[in-house]
Amino acid sequence: MDDRFLVDRVFTVIVVVIAIIAILPIFHIIAYITWRGLPIVIDNGLSFFTDVPAAVVAEKPGGIAPALAGTAFMTITATLIAVPLATLAAIFSVEYPNHVLTKAVRVTSRSLLEVATILIGMLIFVLLVLPTGRFTALAGSLALAIVMIPYVYTYAELALISVPKTYIEAAYALGMKRAQVIFYVTVRVARRGLARGIAIAVTKAMGETAPLLFTAFGARSVIFGGPFEPADALPLMVFQFIQTGYDNWRALAWGGAFTLLVLYLLLFIIARILVKEVRY
Amino acid sequence: MTPRRPLHDIIVFYSLALPASLIILILLLLLLSQLGVAIPVLGVQGISTYTTTVWRPSYEPPQQTIIWLPMLEPPERGAWYGLLPAIWGTLVSAITAIILGLTFTIALVVFIEEIAPRRVREVFSTIVDLMAGLPTVLYGVWGLAFLGPLLHRYFMDPVHSYLGIIPLFSCEPLSGATVFTAGVLLSIMITPFMVALVQESYRSIPFTLKEAAWSLGMTRFEYVRLNLSMILPSIASAILLGFGRASSETAAVTLVVGNAVNIGFCIFTPAYTISSLIANQFTESQDFPYMLNALFAGGLILLVIGLVVNSIGIILLRRVRF
Amino acid sequence: MVSPAVETRELRVRISGRDILKGVNLRVPEGAITAIMGPSGSGKTTFLKVLNRLIELIDGVEVSGEVRVFGSNIFDMDVYTVRRMFGMVFQNPNPFPHMSIYDNVAIGARINRVARSREELDRIVRWALEKAMLWDEVKNRLRDPPWRLSGGQQQRLCLARALAMKPRILLLDEPTANIDPVNTAKLEEALRALRRDEGMTILLVTHMPHQAVRVSDYIVMFYDGMVVEEGPTSEIALNPANEITRRFLRGEM
Numbered sequence: 001m002d003d004r005f006l007v008d009r010v011f012t013v014i015v016v017v018i019a020i021i022a023i024l025p026i027f028h029i030i031a032y033i034t035w036r037g038l039p040i041v042i043d044n045g046l047s048f049f050t051d052v053p054a055a056v057v058a059e060k061p062g063g064i065a066p067a068l069a070g071t072a073f074m075t076i077t078a079t080l081i082a083v084p085l086a087t088l089a090a091i092f093s094v095e096y097p098n099h100v101l102t103k104a105v106r107v108t109s110r111s112l113l114e115v116a117t118i119l120i121g122m123l124i125f126v127l128l129v130l131p132t133g134r135f136t137a138l139a140g141s142l143a144l145a146i147v148m149i150p151y152v153y154t155y156a157e158l159a160l161i162s163v164p165k166t167y168i169e170a171a172y173a174l175g176m177k178r179a180q181v182i183f184y185v186t187v188r189v190a191r192r193g194l195a196r197g198i199a200i201a202v203t204k205a206m207g208e209t210a211p212l213l214f215t216a217f218g219a220r221s222v223i224f225g226g227p228f229e230p231a232d233a234l235p236l237m238v239f240q241f242i243q244t245g246y247d248n249w250r251a252l253a254w255g256g257a258f259t260l261l262v263l264y265l266l267l268f269i270i271a272r273i274l275v276k277e278v279r280y
Numbered sequence: 281m282t283p284r285r286p287l288h289d290i291i292v293f294y295s296l297a298l299p300a301s302l303i304i305l306i307l308l309l310l311l312l313s314q315l316g317v318a319i320p321v322l323g324v325q326g327i328s329t330y331t332t333t334v335w336r337p338s339y340e341p342p343q344q345t346i347i348w349l350p351m352l353e354p355p356e357r358g359a360w361y362g363l364l365p366a367i368w369g370t371l372v373s374a375i376t377a378i379i380l381g382l383t384f385t386i387a388l389v390v391f392i393e394e395i396a397p398r399r400v401r402e403v404f405s406t407i408v409d410l411m412a413g414l415p416t417v418l419y420g421v422w423g424l425a426f427l428g429p430l431l432h433r434y435f436m437d438p439v440h441s442y443l444g445i446i447p448l449f450s451c452e453p454l455s456g457a458t459v460f461t462a463g464v465l466l467s468i469m470i471t472p473f474m475v476a477l478v479q480e481s482y483r484s485i486p487f488t489l490k491e492a493a494w495s496l497g498m499t500r501f502e503y504v505r506l507n508l509s510m511i512l513p514s515i516a517s518a519i520l521l522g523f524g525r526a527s528s529e530t531a532a533v534t535l536v537v538g539n540a541v542n543i544g545f546c547i548f549t550p551a552y553t554i555s556s557l558i559a560n561q562f563t564e565s566q567d568f569p570y571m572l573n574a575l576f577a578g579g580l581i582l583l584v585i586g587l588v589v590n591s592i593g594i595i596l597l598r599r600v601r602f
Numbered sequence: 603m604v605s606p607a608v609e610t611r612e613l614r615v616r617i618s619g620r621d622i623l624k625g626v627n628l629r630v631p632e633g634a635i636t637a638i639m640g641p642s643g644s645g646k647t648t649f650l651k652v653l654n655r656l657i658e659l660i661d662g663v664e665v666s667g668e669v670r671v672f673g674s675n676i677f678d679m680d681v682y683t684v685r686r687m688f689g690m691v692f693q694n695p696n697p698f699p700h701m702s703i704y705d706n707v708a709i710g711a712r713i714n715r716v717a718r719s720r721e722e723l724d725r726i727v728r729w730a731l732e733k734a735m736l737w738d739e740v741k742n743r744l745r746d747p748p749w750r751l752s753g754g755q756q757q758r759l760c761l762a763r764a765l766a767m768k769p770r771i772l773l774l775d776e777p778t779a780n781i782d783p784v785n786t787a788k789l790e791e792a793l794r795a796l797r798r799d800e801g802m803t804i805l806l807v808t809h810m811p812h813q814a815v816r817v818s819d820y821i822v823m824f825y826d827g828m829v830v831e832e833g834p835t836s837e838i839a840l841n842p843a844n845e846i847t848r849r850f851l852r853g854e855m
Contacts, residue, residue: 008499015395018387023404025468026411029422036425085299092296098661105300108307114521114590116528118555119310119579126313146306153303166696170760173656174710174767175686178292184709188700200413207415209531210555214562235417239531242421257421264415272406286680 037258061248069224070231078144086149090156112150118210125214137231140216144205151201159193199271209235314580321573332362335541341569361574365543369551374526376463385474412472420532423465428456451546457538459551466526474518481514481600513599520593530555554578607632607803613667624827635804637814640824646807654688689764690773695756697748704744710767734762735792754785771803823847
């Protein structure tokens with residue numbers, strides 16, 4: 001047999017083996033976190049989601065209610081800030097594709113997408129936490145909003161740009177004004193693509209730890225103190241508690257990690273469903 | 281003849297331009313905030329902030345040095361905040377991640393595009409997407425509880441025993457939390473991101489070129505090698521953008537990197553990266569003069585590295601055209 | 603010729619440096635069907651889109667000359683007012699995919715505030731669908747999405763959408779180019795009825811000589827951005843003066 005074909009065989013085998021090794025970790029991560037976290041959730045039942053963390057000396061771990069409440073509050077408010085802002089900016093890029101501002105926003109968005117998210121936390125720390133002298137849920141929301149903006153923008157621009165031009169022409173031919181064309185036609189036709197971008201951005205925001213370290217900071221004693229008090233978040237709680245030496249807090253971290261995993265998988269599936277081809 | 285623009289259009293223009301400008305403002309503020317808070321420490325420690333290896337928090341402020349003269353040793357007395365170990369740790373972990381991640385990436389792209397049957401291909405693509413979005417803290421806890429100990433016991437210890445003579449492996453791994461573990465974990469995290477980049481250009485190779493390659497009687501290996509050589513700029517781009525991702529990751533790295541001020545050629549040692557240094561030291565940094573500023577000086581270099589690397593990466597990506 | 607609905611003088615259009623229309627002087631009579639013929643690339647579509655100023659959606663367009671619609675210069679008017687005088691049907695059916703059949707028709711009336719009440723809107727939608735000869739086919743499925751209809755039905759839906767805005771002039775850009783013969787016949791029948799019953803002014807761009815002859819009262823022949831011949835259909839169809847028109851009618855282009 002020719003050497004070339006032997007090389008080819010070996011090459012194929014190596015590629016297959018490495019490819020499988022590359023995707024093995026995700027299965028192990030899901031299994032491992034479930035193995036460590038699920039028993040804790042089951043053992044504590046509903047109180048795991050409704051209680052605040054117990055004292056470190058306590059036998060029971062308590063619950064992750066502050067983290068859930070904080071994540072819910074900050075993710076929702078961040079979405080309310082980021083989605084309109086980024087979508088309007090994306091509409092600008094599509095409506096005025098040759099404007100210098102469009103080019104600038106595209107470059108900026110690409111940069112923001114890759115910026116270390118801890119830097120965003122530091123920005124909000126300087127802008128909001130230092131002047132007011134306190135960590136707040138709202139500061140966390142703002143940081144998460146900045147994390148979300150480039151994702152929403154990128155997917156929105158993609159969705160809006162792929163709206164067939166013929167619909168836009170038809171809308172203008174009906175005498176629609178620009179704002180009417182945008183909101184009655186362009187945005188509506190692109191709605192699935194927009195929703196998908198939002199789903200991806202929400203997933204991102206929900207899983208972020210670094211931007212919350214110096215903004216929302218974390219909270220343990222109350223479930224939710226309001227927008228102007230420090231707040232906890234699921235990833236933040238996991239990050240902080242897993243590093244502690246207390247067994248019951250590490251148990252909370254594992255249960256929280258499992259909860260976060262389940263939430264992520266749910267959102268992932270929702271985003272998948274939205275991907276299904278849009279019918280025009 | 282330019283027809284008059286109706287008032288309506290002008291209003292629409294400005295109400296869309298405002299949010300667009302706001303996004304640009306965010307990036308500017310990001311740069312300004314890092315620079316603004318970093319300046320005081322740069323005014324005292326100067327360039328040496330980035331060239332010294334000593335991290336010595338103290339209530340006594342750092343001694344003034346010549347700001348444009350890079351020193352290797354800081355003044356004897358007072359606080360000192362040298363960022364070189366964190367920069368080094370960032371580089372070492374990111375480069376480790378790139379070497380492993382690129383191997384994974386090439387294998388996955390070739391497997392998905394050329395070897396796997398249709399069904400398997402779709403499953404793999406979904407898994408890669410799943411990996412891409414997983415909250416990084418989950419990678420972190422897994423790395424801390426499982427990957428670190430695993431690498432310690434079955435990789436770092438044996439390698440150190442048998443190949444300890446090589447500087448890279450010369451230090452004895454004391455636990456699983458090392459810069460090497462961080463690199464391995466990061467490689468898993470950046471692989472899906474790099475796959476997306478390389479896969480896109482691989483798919484953009486025109487079918488006629490692929491046909492031509494097959495018609496020359498190439499084996500699969502030769503064929504793939506040819507295809508990859510056609511998209512070299514995008515592979516280079518994936519390396520750069522992957523490096524950007526790896527160097528900016530915080531939560532997962534902080535959990536596995538060991539968080540110690542160390543610098544050297546051995547990769548089995550606990551270390552800091554810039555982002556893990558910031559995450560770890562931020563809270564207490566407000567108690568010491570210039571320490572917070574020093575962390576922002578670290579953030580500044582992280583931001584600049586990120587922007588430069590990403591810009592080059594994106595320019596490279598555009599060079600793949602058929 | 604009766605008083606013109608549309609009149610152009612020395613109308614020139616350049617798109618990114620290329621001359622598309624090279625000085626068009628034309629009078630389009632009111633209440634008649636005027637067919638604009640010509641090979642592809644002769645500027646027919648551009649001419650239509652200048653009239654309702656849809657051309658301005660394209661970047662790098664320069665328009666010069668004069669266009670008067672019912673006596674007023676369209677470039678002195680608000681662009682949206684201009685567009686509301688015209689209804690337009692495009693080459694490919696493009697009903698809005700996110701709206702029901704009913705809403706697709708109603709949107710034209712809503713935007714232009716033609717209807718004052720729900721009942722009136724219902725009446726206009728029905729009237730428009732009847733005029734487009736589509737009512738019988740969709741009256742029981744008005745809430746369906748438009749993409750359940752066949753291509754030919756979709757095109758008539760687009761005609762109904764344009765009619766619902768009560769335009770004074772109807773523009774059609776090769777509306778049957780991608781439609782089967784049965785649907786083509788229905789659409790042509792609808793156009794003839796509109797002219798007969800409503801006195802609608804219709805401008806029909808077509809690259810099919812037979813269609814022009816079948817439907818129109820007047821024919822305008824475009825070639826290379828200019829009008830090479832115009833006149834009543836009966837004359838031109840029987841005895842074209844211009845060599846280009848003759849060849850076009852014989853199907854040699």
